[in-house]
Amino acid sequence: MSNISVSDIQIFPVRPNNGLIAFVSCVVNDTIYIGNIALFTSFTNPSGFRLAYPNKRMPNGQDASCVHPITKEAGLAISGAIIEKYLKVSAKSEGNNEVNNGVKKHNGHKK
DSSP states (O other): OOOOOOOEEEEEEEOOOOOOOEEEEEEEEEEEEEEEEEEEOOOOOTTTTTEEEEEEEEESOEEESOOOOSHHHHHHHHHHHHHHHHHHHHHHHHHHOOOOOBOOOSSSSSS
């Protein structure tokens, strides 16, 4: 797949906890919705970020991946678009103490 588009990115900030700063949803190639992506600050780069894709705990106690990119290209396209959107809305919110332009409270209401 040579062109990967990521759109309809919604950021749901949470009170920072062990590096978790937001949950994110997005649409990939106008065909697949992905929700419950966790956005964390990076372990190794204080100004960086990392994504954790949703998984489900099975009755036997093992975790099963629900969705995740299977190519490096897809992973970079998704993370790049999400981080770019997060940085844009974070910069806007710092100036006026409000988060807007696609960033929502965790309960789904815009501030």
